[in-house]
Amino acid sequence: MTELLLKYFRTKQQEVQSEKVYDTQCPFCSMQCKMQLIEQSVVTRKKYTTVGKDNPTSEGRLCIKGLNAHQHPFHQDRILHPLLKVNGEFVPISWEQAIGHIKEQFTSIQAEDGLNALSVYGSASITNEEAYLLGKFARVALKTRYIDYNGRLCMSAAATAANQTFGLDRGLTNALSEVPHTRVIILAGTNIAECQPTIMPYFEKAKENGAYIIAIDPRETGTTEIADLHLKVKPGMDAALANGMLKVIFEEKLHDEAFIKGRATGFEDVKGYVMSLSLEEISEMTGVSVEHIRLAAMKFAGEESGMIFTARGVEQQIDGTTAVRNLLNILISTGKIGKPYSGYGAITGQGNGQGAREHGQKADQLPGYRLIENEEHRAYIAKVWGVDKDELPGKGVSAFEMFKKIEEGEITGMLLMCSNPVVSNPNANFVKAALKKLKFLVAIDLFVSETAKLADLILPASSYLEDEGTMTNLEGRVTLREASRPCPGEAKHDWQILCEIAKALGKEKYFSYSNAEDIFNELRIASRGGIADYYGITYERIRKEQGILWPCPDLEHKGTERLFEESFAHADGKAKMIAVPNTPEVPKEKPSDEYPLYLTTGRVMSHYLTGVQTRKSAALAARNFESYLEIHPETARKYSIENNRLVMVSSKRGSIVVRSRWSEKIRQDTVFVPFHWADSQNVNLLVGEELDPYCRMPGFKVSAVKIASV
Incomplete structure (x- = not known):
C-alpha cells in the first residue's frame, strides 16, 4: 500500500x-x-x-x-509571421521583406499622390505609449494630416460635451470610491451590468446605503434591475427628456442659484428655452409619463449629493454631444459637481478609451489634450519632437470621414492598427468598398479580421500578455500593464513595428526607443502643462501607488481624485451651459410606413467590440455564438415573427439575418441587435452615415428598420 x-x-x-x-x-x-x-x-x-x-x-x-x-492569445489562428497577399492569398514573408515592402509602397504613394494620400487608423485598445507614438508617427514619419481612431465611434460625444461644458474631459470627475456615498444616481444609456460588470458593486453599495437610482434606457437590462425608477425612453429622445427634468427643477425652484451665479454661464438661456416647453409634449416625444419625469427631477434635485453617468446609449447619436450637455445642465443647475459624492461619469467603453483620446490619435489633437491648430500647442510639441512647428500637418477628419476621402481618391494608402472598421463603422458596405479602392493597406493585428482580409500586408502584433505599457481607465487613473510573457513566433509590439517603419523611411532619430518606458517618459514631457498632464507620473510611482489619477503635474503631486472643486477648466473658471433643443439640428431617422420600428444596438457580456478576440475564446463564444434580435412579443405577433426563428432586418442601407428572441423587457416600438458579429449578422450594415456636427459620432443607436420572417 x-x-x-x-x-x-x-x-x-x-x-x-x-x-x-x-x-x-x-x-x-x-x-x-x-x-x-x-x-x-x-x-x-x-x-x-x-x-x-x-x-x-x-x-x-x-x-x-x-x-x-x-x-485568444493562445488560439491557433493567431498571426505569427508577416503575411503578404500574393494572387489573393496570404503567404508568410520575413520582417525585412515586410518593412521593405511598406517603404516602397508608402514612398511611391506619397510621390504620386502627395503626403496626405497616406492615412493612419488607430485604436482605443492599445497602450498610451502606442497611441502617443502613432500620432507622432503620422505627423513626423509620414507628415500626413489624416489620422483618427476607433474611439471616435465610442467616447467622442461624451469627451466633446465635457470639454465644451467643463473645459476638460476625464472619464469620471470623481474617484469611483465616492459612488457608494452619493444620495441619487442617474444612469443614462448605460448597461454597466453587461458592459463593465466589475463596476456594479459600487452602485449596489450605494443602493444599500440608501441612494435612489434612476435608469434611462429603452430596454430593461441587468442595470435597470437595480434602479428605483426606470425611464423607458424612446430611442434618441434623451435630450428632450433632460429638458423635461430641467423644466420641473426650475418650476419647483430646486436649482442652486448660488452655485449657478458663481460657477456657470448660460443659465438664463437654458431656463428661458426650457420654460417655454410643454411637459405634456415632452412626454409624448419621449414616451415617458409626466409623472415619471417629475419624479426623476424632484428626486435628483432634492438630494444633497448626486451623480450622473452616461454611456453609448446617449452618446452614439447624431445629437450625442448636445444630449450629454443637457444632462450636464441638470448637474450644474443643481450644483452637483466639484463636491464630495457629486459629479459626472462618462462610462468609457474600450480598454484604453480614455488614454487613447488624450495623446494625439484624434484628427485635431496633440499630446496632453493639446489642439493641433493652436500655434502655442504646436510650438511646444514640435520642440519636444525636435521638428519645426510649420512642418507639422494640420487637422484631418474623423474616422468615418477618412473612408469618404478614400472613396473620393484623396487617400490612397492606410496603416491600420488593431481595429476592424469594416464591422465597427456605420454603412459598413460603403466602408468595405472604400477600403478595396486603396492602392495599399497594411494591417497590424493579432488575427486576420474582416478588415485585415482586405489588406495587402498583415503584421503580427503582441497581445496583452506580452505588451507592457500604461493604460488609463474610466476614472482617469493611469495604470501600468505588466506583460512579461515572450512574444510568440515573430510577433512584435506595436511600438516596435512603428519604429522599424519610421527607420526605413529615414526618420530613425525621432523613433529611437529601447522599451515602452522610454516612450512614456517622452509622453510625460509632451503632456506637461497640457490639460491631461502626466508629467508627475512614472512607472516607479504607478507600481508603488497602484495607479495615479491625472492631472498630476509634478513628482510630488498625489494625483487629482476630484475635479473642479474650486473652478472649471475654462479661462473664466466657469462651466458653460447651453440651451439644447428638443429636436436636433441634424434630423434623426424616424420610423415610417416602410420602416416602422426603431433599431438600437449594444453589447452582450461575453463579447467585446467586433468580437475579433472574444470569438476566438471557446468559453466566451459558447455563451453567445450568434447574434439575435430582441423584440417584444406583441410586436413579434404583429409582424408574424415566431420566437427563436430567423428574421431579416432591413433599413435603407441594407439587410441582415439574425435569430429572434422574444422579450417583454423592450419597448414595443423598438428592436435591439448586438454589434459583435460580422458579415450577414453585422448590424452596422443597417446604420446611416450621418454624423454628430460637433464630435463626428455616427448615430448607431437610432435607425428605422422593417422586419420579416425568413
Missing part, C-alpha cells in the same frame, strides 16, 4: 512540472481589472488559470471576459 501511495505522489509531481505567473490587466473594458495568469505545465500540455489582483478600481474582481481573456 505504501509503495502504491509513493508511486501516486511521484506521478503527480511529474505531472505538474513547472508553474509560471504573469501579472497583467484585462484587455477588454475600461475598468482595466488587474489579474494574474497562472501557467502550469502538466505532462504534455499547459493549463491556465486566471485570478484577480487587488487594485483601487476593481478591487480584485473579474468578469467572465477577464477570466477567459487568455484563450
